[in-house]
Amino acid sequence: MDTSTPSHSKVRTSHLQRDAYLYVRQSSMRQVLENTESTKRQYQLRDRALSMGWISEQIRVIDCDQGCSGASDVGRDGFQQLVAEVSLGNAGIVMGLEVSRLARNNADWHRLLQLCAFTDTLILDQDGLYDPGVFNDRLLLGLKGAMSEAELHVLESRLQEGVLNKARRGELKIGLPVGLAYDELDRVVLEANIQVSETLKKFFATFRRLRSATAVVKEFRRENIQMPRYSRTGPKSSRIIWGDTTHSQALRILHNPRYAGAFAYGRTRTRRGPDGMLRYQKQPQEKWICLIQDAHKGYISWDEYQTNQQILTSNAEAFSSDRRPPPREGPALLQGLILCGRCGNRMTLRYYQRKEQLTPQYMCQRDKIENGRSNDCQSVPGAAIDQATGKLLADMVNDRNIDIALAVHHELQKRLVEADRLRYLQVERCRYEADLARRRYSKVDPDKRYVAEVLEAEWNEKLRVLDEAQRTYEAARERDVATLNQEHTTALKTLANDFASIWQDDSLSNRDRKRIVRLLIEDVTLLKDAQVTCHIRFKGGTSKTLTLPLPQPAWKQRQTPPEVVQAIDELLDDYPTFKIADILNARGVNSGTGQPITLAHVTRIRFAYGLPNRWTRLRKRGKLQARELSEKLGTTCEKIRRCRELGLLIAYEYKKGHYLYDEPEPGIVDQIPQLRKNARLIVSHTTQEVQYAT
Numbered sequence: 001m002d003t004s005t006p007s008h009s010k011v012r013t014s015h016l017q018r019d020a021y022l023y024v025r026q027s028s029m030r031q032v033l034e035n036t037e038s039t040k041r042q043y044q045l046r047d048r049a050l051s052m053g054w055i056s057e058q059i060r061v062i063d064c065d066q067g068c069s070g071a072s073d074v075g076r077d078g079f080q081q082l083v084a085e086v087s088l089g090n091a092g093i094v095m096g097l098e099v100s101r102l103a104r105n106n107a108d109w110h111r112l113l114q115l116c117a118f119t120d121t122l123i124l125d126q127d128g129l130y131d132p133g134v135f136n137d138r139l140l141l142g143l144k145g146a147m148s149e150a151e152l153h154v155l156e157s158r159l160q161e162g163v164l165n166k167a168r169r170g171e172l173k174i175g176l177p178v179g180l181a182y183d184e185l186d187r188v189v190l191e192a193n194i195q196v197s198e199t200l201k202k203f204f205a206t207f208r209r210l211r212s213a214t215a216v217v218k219e220f221r222r223e224n225i226q227m228p229r230y231s232r233t234g235p236k237s238s239r240i241i242w243g244d245t246t247h248s249q250a251l252r253i254l255h256n257p258r259y260a261g262a263f264a265y266g267r268t269r270t271r272r273g274p275d276g277m278l279r280y281q282k283q284p285q286e287k288w289i290c291l292i293q294d295a296h297k298g299y300i301s302w303d304e305y306q307t308n309q310q311i312l313t314s315n316a317e318a319f320s321s322d323r324r325p326p327p328r329e330g331p332a333l334l335q336g337l338i339l340c341g342r343c344g345n346r347m348t349l350r351y352y353q354r355k356e357q358l359t360p361q362y363m364c365q366r367d368k369i370e371n372g373r374s375n376d377c378q379s380v381p382g383a384a385i386d387q388a389t390g391k392l393l394a395d396m397v398n399d400r401n402i403d404i405a406l407a408v409h410h411e412l413q414k415r416l417v418e419a420d421r422l423r424y425l426q427v428e429r430c431r432y433e434a435d436l437a438r439r440r441y442s443k444v445d446p447d448k449r450y451v452a453e454v455l456e457a458e459w460n461e462k463l464r465v466l467d468e469a470q471r472t473y474e475a476a477r478e479r480d481v482a483t484l485n486q487e488h489t490t491a492l493k494t495l496a497n498d499f500a501s502i503w504q505d506d507s508l509s510n511r512d513r514k515r516i517v518r519l520l521i522e523d524v525t526l527l528k529d530a531q532v533t534c535h536i537r538f539k540g541g542t543s544k545t546l547t548l549p550l551p552q553p554a555w556k557q558r559q560t561p562p563e564v565v566q567a568i569d570e571l572l573d574d575y576p577t578f579k580i581a582d583i584l585n586a587r588g589v590n591s592g593t594g595q596p597i598t599l600a601h602v603t604r605i606r607f608a609y610g611l612p613n614r615w616t617r618l619r620k621r622g623k624l625q626a627r628e629l630s631e632k633l634g635t636t637c638e639k640i641r642r643c644r645e646l647g648l649l650i651a652y653e654y655k656k657g658h659y660l661y662d663e664p665e666p667g668i669v670d671q672i673p674q675l676r677k678n679a680r681l682i683v684s685h686t687t688q689e690v691q692y693a694t
C-alpha cells in the first residue's frame with residue numbers, strides 16, 4: 001500500500017538539514033550469513049534518501065545490531081544509539097526495511113514513534129514515507145508495530161506448542177547430560193566411554209556413602225578423580241573434557257533426573273526481566289511440564305533420586321544462603337553485605353560465643369565449598385569492623401549531608417518540572433487538534449451528511465487522543481513530582497540530628513539496626529593483609545575506605561598483659577608466691593580474661609614465662625637453709641627456728657612456713673635462751689611476746 005505517494009512533499013528543508021539514519025538489522029547470525037538479499041534491500045533505502053535530497057555524507061548507517069535477537073532493545077546498542085540520535089534532534093529521517101521491525105517490541109517502537117513526533121523526524125520504509133507528527137501516519141506506524149509483534153507472538157507460540165506436545169509424549173530429543181547418549185535408534189543409553197560411565201557410577205556411590213555434595217567434591221579432589229563434562233565453547237562444543245569436580249557441577253548432576261532414567265521437561269522457566277535480560281527460575285518437581293519415570297536407563301533408581309533431593313534440601317537448609325539474605329536477629333551489623341576483596345564473592349558469617357556475647361566472624365568460603373579446598377579464602381573478625389562502620393554512619397548522617405541531599409533533590413525537581421512542561425505541551429497540542437476538528441465539524445454544511453460523519457468521527461478520535469494524552473500526563477506527573485515540602489525538610493533534619501542517639505540506643509533491635517544499615521549501605525568489601533581494609537559503598541554512590549588494625553587472634557586477646565607478668569616477676573623478689581595474688585588483686589590488676597588473679601594463675605604464669613621461683617632467687621642472693629646455718633653456727637635447726645620466731649634472725653619466707661636465712665652477726669647464738677627439755681613455747685595473744693614455760 002502506498003498511502004503516502006506525495007511523499008516528497010513531506011520532506012522539508014528542516015529535515016534535509018539534519019542527517020538521515022539507515023538502520024540495518026538482521027535478527028540472527030544465520031540470517032546475516034544467508035539472507036544477504038534483504039541486506040541488499042536495506043541498503044537500497046539509501047538510494048531513496050539520496051533521491052529525496054539528502055547528500056551521501058549525511059547518510060549514517062547503524063548496523064551494529066547485526067546478529068542480535070530482536071525481542072527487546074536491551075543489549076542492542078544500535079537501536080539505543082538510534083533512539084539517542086532521534087531524541088537529540090540529530091535525525092531528519094530514519095530509514096529501515098519493514099520499519100516496524102526496527103524494534104520488535106511494541107513498547108520500544110512506540111517510544112521511538114513518540115520521539116520522532118516530538119523531534120519532527122520522518123520515517124521511511126519500503127512502503128513509503130511517514131511523518132509521525134501526522135496522526136494518520138502515526139496510527140499506521142503503530143498498527144505496523146502491533147502487527148509485527150503479534151506475528152512474532154503467533155510464530156513463537158506455534159513453535160512452543162509443537163515442542164511441548166513432543167515433550168509431553170517424551171519424544172522430544174533434547175541435549176543429554178554427560179554420561180548419557182543417544183544410540184542409532186535415538187534411544188537414551190549409558191555413555192559408551194567406560195571412563196565416563198564408571199566415574200559417574202563412583203560419583204553416585206560416593207554420595208550414597210557421604211550424603212553431602214561438598215564431601216563428595218572433597219573426596220574426589222583428595223583422590224584426584226577428574227569429572228567429565230561437555231565443553232560448552234570451542235569448535236566441538238559437545239566434546240568431553242575432564243577436570244576437577246566443582247560443587248555446582250556436583251549439584252547439577254545430583255539434581256538432574258535424567259541420571260535416574262526419567263525424562264523431565266520444564267524444570268526451569270525462562271522469563272525476561274524488566275531490564276530485558278533472561279531470568280531462569282528453577283521449578284519445584286510438581287510444576288515440571290512433564291516427568292516420565294523409567295523412560296530410559298539411568299545410573300540410579302528414581303527412589304534414590306528422590307532420597308538424594310531430600311538430603312540436598314536438608315543440607316542446604318543447614319547452611320546460610322550465598323545470596324544477600326534478609327536481616328536476622330544476630331548482632332553482626334553487616335550480615336549479608338560483605339564482599340570478599342580477594343575473590344569478589346559474598347562472605348558468609350559465623351558467630352562465636354565469647355563471654356555471654358556473640359562475636360561475628362566474616363568469612364569467604366566460596367572457594368572452599370566450590371573447589372573442596374581446606375582453607376577459607378579469608379576470614380576476618382567482625383566486631384571491630386561493625387563498630388567502625390556504625391561510628392562512620394553516625395558521623396555521616398548529619399545536617400550537612402542532608403542539606404546536600406536536599407540540594408540534589410531540588411535540582412532533580414527542577415528537571416522534573418521541565419519534563420512536566422514538555423509533556424504538558426503534548427497535551428496542549430492534542431487539545432488544539434481536537435478543537436480544530438470540532439470547528440471543522442461545526443462549519444460543515446449539515447446537508448452533506450457523509451462529510452459530517454467523517455468529520456465527527458475524526459473529532460471523536462481527537463477527543464479520545466486528547467483524553468489519553470491527559471491521562472498519561474497526569475500519571476507521569478503523579479509519579480515524578482513527589483514534592484518535598486518544608487515540613488518534610490524539617491523532619492529530615494531533626495532525624496539527622498537524632499540519628500547518632502537513635503543509633504546508640506540499646507533498645508534498638510539488631511534487626512532494625514541492620515535495616516538502617518541496609519538503607520544506607522550498598523555493600524562493604526573487605527581485604528585482610530597487614531591490616532583490614534573496608535571499602536564501604538553507600539546507596540547514594542559515594543564510598544569510604546576504612547583501615548583497621550588487624551584484630552588480635554583469640555588466644556592473644558586472652559593472654560596475660562605483659563605488665564602483669566612483669567609485676568609478678570618483680571614481686572617474686574620480695575614476696576612468696578602465695579601472697580602475690582592478693583597483692584595484685586589489691587592493686588586492681590586482672591588476668592587476661594578479666595577475672596581476679598588466683599595462686600594458680602600466678603604459678604601458671606611463672607611457669608609459662610620461665611620466671612625463676614622465690615627459692616632460686618633467694619639462694620642466688622646467698623640465703624641459707626636452716627640446716628646450713630645450724631652447721632655454721634654449731635647449733636640445732638630447732639634453735640634457729642626459735643631465734644627466727646624471736647626476731648633474732650632475719651628470715652625470708654619462700655613457701656608457706658618455710659624460710660631461708662641471712663648469715664647472722666657472730667655471737668647471736670649466745671643470745672639464744674637456754675632451752676630446757678620439754679619446754680613449751682607460750683605466745684601471748686595480746687603482746688605477741690614469746691616466753692618459755694617450764
Ligand SMILES: [Zn+2]
Nearest residue numbers: 340343364377
Ligand atoms: Zn574470597
